[in-house]
Structures are given as C-alpha cells and as structure tokens.
Amino acid sequence: MRKRFSTTMRIPSLLLIASIVAAAWSVPKVAPPRFVVPPVMADSERAPMLAAFRGNLIGLGEAPSIHACTLAMAPDGALLAAWFEGSREGASDVSIRMHRYPAEFFGDWSVGATRNPVADPLNNPKVDSWQALTREQLQTLTSRSIRKLGNPVLWFDAANRLHLSVVSVSLGGWSGSAINQLVSDDGGKTWIDAQRMILTPFFNLGSMVRTQPQVLQDGSIGLPAYHEFVQKWGQWIRMTPGGTVLHSAPMLRYEGSALQPAVVATSPTDAVAALRTGGRPPRKVSWSATSDAGNTWPLRPNESTRDIPNPDSSVAMIRLQDGSLLMACNPTAQGRSRLQLFRSLDDGATWKPSCTIAASADASQEYSYPALVQARTGLIHLGYTWQRKAICLCTFSPEWLDAPDDGAAAMEHDASKVLAPAAEAAP
C-alpha cells in the first residue's frame, strides 16, 4: 500500500495540495463594504438658483428607434449621455450613441445671473455627438459573436475613469443576454478594454443592467443588475473597477418579477432600492433595502407607505445634495404616458408626488426609462425616452422641485412644445 501510494499518488496528491494553496492565495481579499454617502449640504452652503426647468429633445431623427438613456457627470462638470439607437429595439444595427455637454452648455442658473439659461440659452453650444459602440466593435473586443446590443450604463470609478456597462445578446432574446464591461480613457470615444461578466453558471444567460452603480469607500463598485432568464429578479454585484466580481447577492428573489433595481445609499451601511415590477397587474414599484452595505438585501420595507403604481417600466432614483431622495417613474397602472417625479425626505420611507415631467391623455404615448443625475453645481439632469424617437434631456434646479406642480412643465407629445422652454416658476 505504502509503495503503491508513493509511486502513483505522490505527485497527484502534491499537485492537488499545491493547487488548493495557490487557489486560496489568489482569492481576492475583500474588506467589508461601505457606501460613499456625501454629507448633506445645507441651503446656506450653496448659492440660490433660479426655480426653472429646461427641456431639449436630443437624438431626434438620428435613428428610427431610440431608447434607454443613461447619464453620468464627468469630473470636469460635463454631462455625458448615452442610449441605444437603431432600426428597432433588438435589431442587429443597434449601436450606442453618446453625447457630451460641457458645463457651460447649461449656463449660469444662479439668481441674478446676467443671462437666463432657460429663456436665453447659448446659441452655439459645443455638444459632441458620436457613435460610441457598435455590435461589430463589441464582437471584436469580446472575441465572440454578438447579435444585438441593449441597455448602456455610463459611470465613473473612484479614479475618475469612464466605464460603460452594456447589455448584449449572442443568441435568442433578452433572456439570453449578458453584461459587458468596457473602459475608456478618452471620454468614451474609444474603448480599450472589454470584459464579459460571468454572473450565472448556466451559459451565463439572462444578466442585464440598467441603473447607475454605487462607488464604495474602498473603490469597489456596487452594480445593480437583474436577470430575465427563467424568472425576473434583481441582483447586487460588488466588483472591482476592473470588472472582477467580488460578491453577488439577490434582491427580491421570492417576490415575483422585480427587475432593474435603482439603488441609493442613505448611510455607509444602508441603501434602498426601487425596482420595476413585471408580472400581472396591479403592479407597483417594488422595494428592497440593505443594512450591511449590499452584502444581503433581506429587507422588504413596508410598501403601503410607498404605494406607487408601476406599469412594468424602469425607475430612476438619486439622493440629492440636501439629503432628500428623488425618483422618476411612470406612476400609471398601464402605459408609459405619464412621467412624474417623486420626492422623499425620510430616506425613502414615504414618498410625495412632485412635478410632472411629461404627460399625455393618449396611453399609447411613451415617456419612459428615466435617468437622473445631479451635478456638483446642484443642477439636476433627467433624461428619458421620448416616444422611442428621441431622448428628452431635462435640466432643472432643486428650487424648481419646490415650486407647485401647476402643470407648466408637463410636456405633451408635441415636439415643438417639448423644445419650448417651460415657464419660469416663482422662486
């Protein structure tokens, strides 16, 4: 027995022990996660702004179908917007389009400025527009066939490097999708690194992304993702900026169809997530929460205080500089013909309706897939799909949110009205 072991088993055994040690050595050392939560800024800490709203259609006429806008603030104060466009959603000619709006594009919104940014905008705004990613480019970057592109999400890591998380499908419909991570060092003109995220063991089917990630204190990223294979459910992925997955945790996995989680951190350990609800009506915005910085999402907050209808449509949510939460969604039982803002002053426990952004009596009209971001100046940017023909990029000040919702900003489905600046509300 001893001789047999020594001759046939010694090398395999040693090899196995060495491999286990090597594998254990390579396991990433993960520190407990902590959210980055900027301190609440008092009103006295920033200059008062005009209570105004400005809306522009962008991308109109560039492609027959335009959808799924994402927004990100560049370190220099520029606004980056991206969406997918092509002959139709899911077509092989769909590509990712990007726009870059320099900070001066939005003008000076402070009270008493010489030039009103809404009534008298810049005549020659320097807006960059380019095709950021095509299906063929992603094929080459990821060394695999890609049949179609889907939702893009732009974000900056702690080192101010631009990333693009984008959905792609190689086979079948959206349930066969996967997430790709790309990095750019030239503001999204070219992508130098691409990585397919492997999130499920079953041919990596059904992983998608739609909403903004959270940067954690150690520089890692919390990416809200979701699955559409077999069942729809949200997933929290913690990863390095390079795309190495450190942890994944399911969100609302027992509650039926809840997807596209929009996550906002309210303290270093707490965060609340609002999710689009699929399945059978009546549908309402689904909620989840974490108290351990995303390690687990076991909390099912009391939904009676957050009873907001959701017609199986994407939700956007951010935390403003004053500590309140702002959400944009379609609060209708059916159809996406009304886009409205909601605000919470108690970390998402209760929500009050705020201004209506777009509304139509015709339920077939679509104002959907909102994306929200707040600039360091305090300006809030909202982008959303306008009739699948354009992206409507809206800019407004926090003061405008406090103005009564008299319908002045509500946009009809008429393009000329959308392009016309809304009436300035009294501060």
Place this chain on the structure above:
Amino acid sequence: MNLHAVYGLFAQGVIVAALIRLVRMLFGKARLKPHGAELWLPVMILLAGSAEGISLAAHVRGVWGDPSVVTLLILFLFMLQPSWLPVKPRPSTCLVISLPLAALLYVPLFLPIPTVQGGFYAMGFTPDRLLWLLGMVCLGLLIAGRLDRRWSVLVALALFAYAGRIMESDNLFDYLVDPGLMLAMAFLGFTGIWTSLQRRLKAI
C-alpha cells in the same frame, strides 16, 4: 487579444473537434484511440476561418460560451489520450452512483433560479470556505486511499487555472463544472446503471 479570449477561442476548437469525433463514433466511423489530426484540424479551421470580422471560433463561442477547465481537459484527453480519461466505459459503482447524483444536484443549485442560485453559486466568487472544504475532502479521501489520481490531476489543473484566472469568470465553480460536463456525467452515470442492470438481468 487577452488570455481569456485565447482560452475561450481555443476551447471552442476542442469542443467542436470532440463533437465531430463523438458523432463519428456513434456512426461507427471512429474508434477511441489517440488521433492528433482529428483535434488540430478543426481547431485550426475554427481559429483561422472568419466571418463578419471575427473568427469562426468566436461565433461558436457566442453560442455556448467557455467550457470549464475540467471539461476542456477531459475533451483533450478524449481526443489525444483516451486511456487517461477519468471515467472508463465500465465505471465503478461509486462513480455510477455519484455522477448522476452530482448532475441532479447541479440543476437546482446552479440553474439561475433566484430561490436557490443567489446563495450557492455566489460562494464561488470568494471561495475561501469552499477551498477549505475541498482541502478537507481531498485529505479525507487521501487518508482513506480513495483519491483518484486522474481526477486529482484534473481538479489540480483547474485550481491552478483559477489561481491564474485564465477564464473570464471570477467564480471557482466555472473552472470546475459547467452544464455540458454535468450533462455528460448524468449520461455516463445513467448508462452505467443501465449496463449494470442489463448484466444482472442476463445473469438471472
């Protein structure tokens, strides 16, 4: 092209070569013996041929993704050194029972069904505990004299591959198992049971 792409594209060539050989064997046109040309020819064709600006291997890769390292090694042995395959045409009773059992466990534990997948598969992203468990199991099998040297080498190579992150995945499970391997294990296990039953029936 990075290391992940090299692994993934090369693996597609090996998979296609193995599938071709399997089909030929089923129709009695090939036998289980080493044959390098049967492996390298499809590999070269898939890597060199191109359509839509990417290689044929990249097209195949888009269909089913990358196999686990264990699967790739088994396919490699199947093509080049069948005598070293860890599963014989007449597997032991232990394997006959454990293979389909492992395959049956794989379905609920690894299918992306939210009720189960979130916990188990996610352990593979930071597999400290899994590696401890694996070490203990291996030690136990070694002491009991039940450690199979072929499986040991295959698992060891997969763990080294994980340490070097030669695949796109950061999850340890993706280096060890995949749906194709589980399907093959289930097939081998069930055919083993069937053969065993037939033998016993004949004996009666």
